[in-house]
Amino acid sequence: MQRLPLPTPLLSLPQLFLLLALLSTNVNARGTGDLGIVIERATGSVQVIETSNNTTLGRIEGLGDLSHASAVYSRDGQYAYVFGREGGLTKIDILNKKLVKRIIQSGNSIGGAISQDGRLVAVSNYKPGGVKIFDADTLTLVADIPASYGNDGLLSKVIGLVDAPGQKFVFSLWDAGEIWIADLSNLKTDNTGGNTSKPRITKFKGIGKNPYDALITPDGRHYIVGLFGEDGMALLDLWNLDAGVKRILDGYGKGEKKLPVFKMPHLEGWAIAGNFAFMPAIGRHEVLVVNTLDWTEAGRIKVHGQPIFVMARPDGRHIWVNFAVPNNDTLQIIDTQSLKIIKTLTPGKGVLHMEFEPRGEEIWVSIRDEDRLAVFDTETFKQLITFDAKKPSGIFLTSRAHRIGL
Numbered sequence: 001m002q003r004l005p006l007p008t009p010l011l012s013l014p015q016l017f018l019l020l021a022l023l024s025t026n027v028n029a030r031g032t033g034d035l036g037i038v039i040e041r042a043t044g045s046v047q048v049i050e051t052s053n054n055t056t057l058g059r060i061e062g063l064g065d066l067s068h069a070s071a072v073y074s075r076d077g078q079y080a081y082v083f084g085r086e087g088g089l090t091k092i093d094i095l096n097k098k099l100v101k102r103i104i105q106s107g108n109s110i111g112g113a114i115s116q117d118g119r120l121v122a123v124s125n126y127k128p129g130g131v132k133i134f135d136a137d138t139l140t141l142v143a144d145i146p147a148s149y150g151n152d153g154l155l156s157k158v159i160g161l162v163d164a165p166g167q168k169f170v171f172s173l174w175d176a177g178e179i180w181i182a183d184l185s186n187l188k189t190d191n192t193g194g195n196t197s198k199p200r201i202t203k204f205k206g207i208g209k210n211p212y213d214a215l216i217t218p219d220g221r222h223y224i225v226g227l228f229g230e231d232g233m234a235l236l237d238l239w240n241l242d243a244g245v246k247r248i249l250d251g252y253g254k255g256e257k258k259l260p261v262f263k264m265p266h267l268e269g270w271a272i273a274g275n276f277a278f279m280p281a282i283g284r285h286e287v288l289v290v291n292t293l294d295w296t297e298a299g300r301i302k303v304h305g306q307p308i309f310v311m312a313r314p315d316g317r318h319i320w321v322n323f324a325v326p327n328n329d330t331l332q333i334i335d336t337q338s339l340k341i342i343k344t345l346t347p348g349k350g351v352l353h354m355e356f357e358p359r360g361e362e363i364w365v366s367i368r369d370e371d372r373l374a375v376f377d378t379e380t381f382k383q384l385i386t387f388d389a390k391k392p393s394g395i396f397l398t399s400r401a402h403r404i405g406l
Contacts, residue, residue, distance in 0.1 A: 033398060033399070035057075036395060037049070037082075038373060038392050039393045041067050041392070043061070044065065045063060047059050047389055049373075051397065054375050055387075056387060056389075060092050060097055060098065062102070063088065063102070064086055064088040065086040065088065069082055069083060069085065070082075070394055071083065072401075072406070073401035077094075079092065079094070079136075081136070083109055083111050087106035087125065087127075089104075089109075089112070091139060094398075106125040106128065106132065107126075107128065109126065110124050111123075112161060115163055117167065119136050120133050120135065121133070121134045122182075124158040124159060126157040126158070128155050129147040129158055129175070131145040131161065132144050133169075133184065145180075145182055145201065147173050147176070147180070149173060149175070149176035149178065150176070156175035156176040157173070158171050158172070158174070159172050159173075159174050159212060159213055162215070163216075163405060165404065168238075169181070170238070172207070174211060174212070177207055177210070180203050182201055184199045187199060204244060204245050208232065210227060210230075211225040212282075216238075216405035217272065217292075221238055222236070222295075223238060224248075232247055232251055233279075246295070271312030271319045272316070273312050277289075277292050278301075278310050278319050281300070283306060285303055285307075286301065287310055301334060304330050304344065305324060305326075305330070307321050308322050308323060309354060311354055313356055314360035315360055316336060318336065318342075318378065320354055322352070322354060328352070330346050331345040331351060333381065347367055347376075348367040348370040352392070352394075353392075355397055357399075360378055362377060363375070363376050363378050366393055367392070368392055372387060372388055373386065
């Protein structure tokens with residue numbers, strides 16, 4: 001009997017291994033481009049959300065005191081670094097919805113930033129005053145910058161920490177009235193993650209009394225800090241450091257009765273549209289309009305209350321504004337061509353934060369006192385969906401990973 005030849009395999013051994021690997025791949029795997037987190041301030045947790053279908057994906061707990069919390073993202077958007085008020089720095093994996101590592105790095109902190117290359121995470125501290133810088137992978141301390149000033153070596157609270165191009169961090173000293181630039185472009189570490197060189201620090205003194213918050217323009221060029229004690233702002237051109245710090249909008253409330261400040265406005269939530277910047281006026285029921293060509297005042301817009309966040313839709317067409325108590329149930333939308341309010345919304349009690357989706361077609365709003373989130377269409381201003389959250393405050397989408405200063 002004639003033996004038939006064995007059939008030729010349809011797949012080679014390497015091809016077979018590749019096929020098996022593909023079959024074992026998680027078919028539910030997803031990217032991070034439409035993800036984000038919502039800070040749940042009362043419970044030390046964050047809720048993971050997605051913006052393609054506007055749903056919540058789960059919750060990560062155990063993040064400590066989030067009463068004044070913010071977050072930045074790794075370059076790939078998988079990891080968020082959450083800065084808690086009690087000095088906690090927590091790295092979380094939003095794809096797998098788990099806490100990766102958590103450290104207490106100070107007694108009281110107020111926010112942080114991630115470096116241009118995504119390798120360093122910096123935290124600004126009230127107590128002890130200064131900035132600490134960590135390896136983004138391991139959260140190992142690689143640099144400590146005490147915010148010491150004066151002849152007695154006092155330590156200042158640090159505010160307004162942002163990342164800047166060239167592996168730099170820029171921040172301000174509340175007590176000292178100074179702006180510092182920390183250049184980490186030559187920072188080297190040993191095999192254990194420890195630092196073997198120090199950041200180069202450039203200091204600008206006498207910028208004004210009590211800088212309370214700051215921002216960096218989207219192109220990374222101008223650092224602007226608000227001055228609580230002097231009714232104005234200070235501007236530093238990072239492209240022309242020899243020019244020093246310039247005062248802008250000096251005394252914008254001069255000659256008018258000062259109002260009590262119910263909550264400090266957040267300059268990092270500023271808005272820029274065309275050649276104009278829109279900024280909250282401290283303690284006033286006004287939004288300031290500033291010409292960014294020469295940083296002079298171009299107008300003022302009367303609004304419902306003391307503005308907290310003044311945020312531009314990504315295309316710059318509209319500005320959305322929320323307010324301090326007792327007017328924190330309201331949102332107002334400003335048209336950037338007419339500089340007029342075109343819509344007033346009352347989403348609910350305790351509107352704390354807003355976040356536009358990357359292309360601006362929708363906006364997420366946290367409504368703390370009603371324990372919920374709401375999503376609005378930014379053309380029709382209609383509420384699309386609302387769902388539960390535990391005392392929500394800050395909303396941070398992964399699109400921030402690719403923007404300077406956020």
